[in-house]
Amino acid sequence: LPRGNRLIREFPTDALFDVNSIVANVLFALLFNEVKYVETLADLENTENMLKGKSNVVFAYVPATGTAEHRAVMEAAFVYGTVHQFVLTTEAALLKATSHDDPDVSSAWLLFCHCQRATDPAQPCRRTALGQPLTLLNIHRHLKLMGAPLVTEVAEDPEKVSTVHLQLGLPLVFILSQKETYEADRRTAEFVAWQLLGKAGVALLSRDLVDLNVLHRSNVALKTPDEGMPIQYLVLEDTDEVITLVEDKNKVKQIQEDEQREEEEEEEEEEKENNNQDIQDDQVVEAVSRDKKRELPLEQVLVLTEENFHSSISEAARTVVLFYASWEAVSLAVLRSYAEVAAHVKGTPGVLLSRVNCWDWPGLCSQENVTQFPTIKVYREGQQPVTYDGMWGTEELSSFILLSRVPCPLKLATVDEAEGYLRGEFPSELSSHHHTSLLGVFSPATGEAREAFEEAGNILSGHVRMGMYFEDDALALSRKYSVSPPALLLARSGGRSMEGIALSKHSVQDMVQMIRYELLDIFPEITVPNLPWYWQLRKPFLILFSAGDISQMESKEMLKLAKGRAQQAFVACWLNLKKTPVGHGILRKYFSTTPSLPVLLWVNLHAGGQVFRFPPEQSITEMNILSWLEKLQAGLEIPSSTLSEEDWKPPLPAYNFLQMMEPSVPELSPHASPHPGDTPVQHPPKSPGGDTAGGDTGTREESSQESTAEEVGSPGRDLRGTAPRLAARDKQGKRHSEL
Template sequence: MFTLELKQNDWLELIINYFYIHSMSCHFHHNDTILKTKIENKMGHLFCACLMVAAVASSSTPPGLNSPKTDMSFSFNHALVITSQRLEELRQTPSLLLVYFFINELPRTSRKFFEEYDKSAKYLEAYNVQLAVFDCKADMSKEEHCSNVKAGRNVYSYKNGRQLLEMEVETMFDVNSIMSHALQLVLLQDVQIIQSRLERQALQKSMIGKNDIFFAYTQAIGTKEHRIFMEIAYTYQDRYKFALTTELKSTLGLQENEYLKSSTSLAMWVLFCSDSNPEQFFQSGNCHHIMYKGEISLAAVATFVKNLAEPVLYHCPTNEISSMKNLPLSLPTIFIYSNRELADFIKFEVDSLVFDVRGFARIMLVEMDNGECQAQAKQQGFHGKLPSIGIQLQNGEVAFMSESTEWLLSTLHEFLEPYLYPIDHSAQESNLELAHSTDLERITASLIEEVETQDDQVADAVFRLHLKEMELDLIPPLAKNNFYSTLKSAELKMVLFYLPFDQVSMAFLRDFGEASQILSTMYSDHDVLARVNCFDATDLCAAENITTYPLIRIYQRDEETQDYRGHLYSKSIINAVKLLQLKSPVLLKSEKEVEMFMERHFPNKFSEFSSSAVLLLSHKEHQEARSTFVDVTKSMSTITAFGIVTEELVTHIAKKYGAPITSVIAFRQEDINRQKSILAGKISVASLTDFVKQSTISSLPELTQINFPLLYEKKLPFAILFVDPDDQSSEVAKEMFTKLAMTGQFEKAIFCYMDAQPKTIGLKILSEYTWTATLPAISVVDHRLGEVFNYPGDNLEQSQVANWLDSVFSNKEKPAKILEQGVWVAPGRHYDFLAMMDEKRSILRIQAEEESNIEAEDSSLTNGARASVLLTEDELLKIDEDIREELLELRNSRLYHQSPERRKPGKTESPQGHSVPLVKQDVAQGHGHSHTEL
């Protein structure tokens, strides 16, 4: 037995953690909504228990002085409790190993997790996945994870002696989540993760004429639906290609996509790419496909996949109507009554239905010209006009479409849908039971879903990082008693004013600490940064007039204070410190100093902190220009360096660089296309500020989240080149695009490029702009009007691109897409706790009344009826276990019961009943699947 021990101090720590989590607002990503609901539900009960334990502890012996222990023990029946030696052995095996390191110091480790982990070990054994627990306290080895505070909050995975992924315990809270995460690792290569519509289309394109694809959208990784999909994928990976997405926009263009919501638990499509050809694909952007509309259970989905291999279309008189009852697999039969005259008239509808009902039904085409078929149809009860359609019900009777209904594909679907995809009444009754639950989380499920998916990504990141200790030892905390004296003795101080409960403040405080460490270790700047906690030092923050958080204020000797306006991350802070230390504007007294300043090597080397250097050429009598230059220098000395040439050198330097007096020159040594820019004429604060900002941008910048605000500020359309940096044609396109930008022909556009390789933000953006695209690709986006224009064709000749851009900017082209209008408002509803409490009281009252009515009835009959409808979670898992055994038997019979020499590509029946070759994926010897190591 593996014993877990929690002491009184641990319980008290749990109470502290309870309040800490709620002070952090319990922020979770939308993928963890289910987890959050469970945690909060359990936490209420646990909190009461903690208070009781704490009360007993406080009224008796103080902690640590012979205080009694509160023990919790757990016996693992399926998961292994392993030693160091056994751990090393299991790490080296080719099978997947999951290990939880129990440190015995984490109060959030609960019995519930171990129960689910142990159950999962039983089910995952069938997939050759081993789950284990390593007790760091019992085993005195020097296992590195045991000294890591994060270890107890993660499950670690290993294979062939290598560590794979770390999975957070918070996302592995039940059997479904544990199994789905494990199977996702097992099928790492076989189940592709899709993040954009273009990725999905690229996968389809690669499968044309080869394999069919099972593509699924799931609300989150780790759900029951995700687990079901992965188990099906494990079984049928040799027959189909499987792909998965959690991005709703990745489903655009697929059947009934418009009805999906982010809260949809699972949507699944079968894409028949093996029967498609490139011409059809390029016309529609998709392989022919159908959407799965059945029950979301392992048994139902497994039956559907199995049925897909069955022939769909039968003919009478070739097959007798009565023979349909004797066919294997109890699929509904659809009867289409017609004759030779109507064959062409009904062909489109019949061909469409043959694809649309695959896996759900069979179709028999009854030729009413044949006397025998006509007689059998009459026995069914058919006496209507032709063409017509009917479907055989479970009781053997046939339901017919009304004669008055027009023969259209849409009306045929309307008729068939209630019979093929009936509403799950048991699920409705189950939902009715949930509606009367006393659990507040269930009562307000829709509201919780809406509120909890209003992501605060900053808060989520802060919560997940809080275990990692911040490096703040080089950032002294200041208060009113030492604030002014510290500033008085410093040449330069950048002071961060923050609030500990503000998530942006806490996110940036970590970066601020990292900046202090880098400044100290790499540049010997030990005392440049400081911090003020405005929750503690309210008087100081009021005196300094701090009204926004976080805020960095710059204090420099003999200079006015200024607020830092740059990016809130460590690299920007380091750049700002090093540039401020130059004390711009720098007086340049010789031609050599001017040259070194241009090269960003004077007065100190600053080339790694700024991409430009800005120089003023002006005589002393031009006081207005000098004054303007100095004013801009003060506000922008954190992004670049400023220099002024002495009176004696002005004329010579101006002549050397072909600049007038008075003017400002910006140097960019690394931009080979445009190493200098000149601002001449009337120099104002606004024009010089804009000039300086633009000096930090290359002639063809890469569009990133860092420079987007600066580029967007110009309020001009973006001409974006999407590239693959590893492709030579993209490099050629970049050169062409740079030359086009340098011509000055399109000054009313911002030229830039984006990396659009798979898994990049660039590809996501490109998939928003265009339906299909190959790299390199060009789009013009006018954010003010929401218009998107996509360059047609693959020929990226400079003259052709220029002509196309000219037609776009002269309004001769129609936009390919109009972007949705965004509104900056509250994202949705909020919690009304008082109303929720009132609703709970009302439901409890209704429930009490119903219970009293039930007691008056025959309790045994009622309970029996209820038991037939509602199943416990364990009962559902038992059903899935039986189905799982059948699936694995099917998989093993197909893969392992043949020698490699005899394992030929199989054949599956097409919808029309013709044999077509089935392309198999290569299977590594000794395994049912191949893997990509991380």
């Protein structure tokens, strides 16, 4: 292949076996500078990074050069090479690296990489695959679709609307909107458009500008390219149904039949509504009733009565007692967890698991000061019993029981032992528990603080890993960490991070509060079990919702922010939707539909209930977030939604069980409250999802998702029922998950 007198390329004759191979190879040589060949994922990502904000990338994989697919790609590059950057590979490993699924490497593939939209260097390029065989016509069609607007805003009769999608034989989905919910509807339309890219077009149709003669609650319309077919107006509840609507042609008829049946059912429900007020839909009762025929494996749990109670707890070094009522649903649910705990700790020396049915032995339960069911206490020889006030799940109970075997605080005899403790050298009973280690350092002159620390350790036994050093050389040890006795040394991350804190307050209550506060993570992952502790701080949440683990860059930037001066004003945290799926329900209440992730929000649940969304087009960096927070404080940002202040009450006064229980709640000792202003242990503070610090984990997560739906419904909720609400209907009755 010469150009003038210069030889550009020579081709071996065995590579030119047909017309496709000749055209493909010649064009590949001529377009050598326009079509990049890459071998690794790093090469592809480098190309994408160079073109972010400038141009898009068309990435093609062909199993071998000289094929018909290779020719189609090169001919497309010859036409569109000045508009998009074409990238080619024959490496099967690279194809697999760009796909979440397991692609067929014997077939050719083409991905359109949307790098022009990625204006931030840290923002990845979205990729849209060509779903048809690699022919020149299909590539041309795909590139035309990728070049069309993501969402088209229309203000005319849908019958008259024509877009490139309809011209190319694809359907057009209309999201029906109105000005009150425009922002939420726009986000919904963009989310749907990304899911349907290459399969259908998406348009945002304003009801305020077009007089539609359709049901007011219709929120989606579908226009097909078939001539003479009327537009279908539908009522859909979530974005998945919109996507299924496009992908499954039989879905339209099914949805319309479901709507008709649903209207009939709603009329029947309205007739019965007045008769259903006295039905209490309690999750725990439901779960217990469902499993009541299942026999619990309680062979490892000793049954205690008034006759054998005192003799049994005196024989064992440590006795764990569950006080419950056999008629009470929560007790029976906890009994299931307790049976699993018994199997887990079986064979552990020095631990006896037992139970007392307070329905049979009320005198014994009163004698042991049991005022509510269920209650777990740990009895140790010569010490006051410790009451468990954590989650009722198997994992949490097991951790508490095993951790409580070790003296709290653990007294250390030498400086070497103390420093080894801070480095993570623990007794075998503690080695499997990944807690932050605390070491109290006291001189002989600080006896009052030492006694308060020991009493605090007794209260926190089973929850905290605490050590204590009070020998004559304690001053030298504390000065090593720039504090003077009495002091608290915290060793985080297995001793890699050390912090010294002076103990200025010497009361037991202050000591417990301070220890619990210092144990809170700087940038925590919010989960159902730990939310109450951060909720009690009564600060706004700066929370990052993520579909999985957050990236190293996001973690680094958020940690810098959390450690800064501004962190005193809010809780910087994150939530993993894979591990804590209740987050999906929370986001749907904030935005009507789940936004693209990750999403950073400012949520002030304690004052005003306003939810602000960090601009998605900005990268999550400390400087960008601080600048955004300054705008929030100055009142320059508009909230994405505002949470309802509506009270969550029982359906009838007779069901106000909490009010009935209130007079019987006994006075608690000062140390029973972990933070200033806390409610008593019997009624821990509710989380945004309605959870409390105690409760069966088997029922907690579902409960918190449904109660979140009640608490965080926005004032625009009814409006979003006509503009596309696209969230599951809340037909469930309100639940008393506090019980």
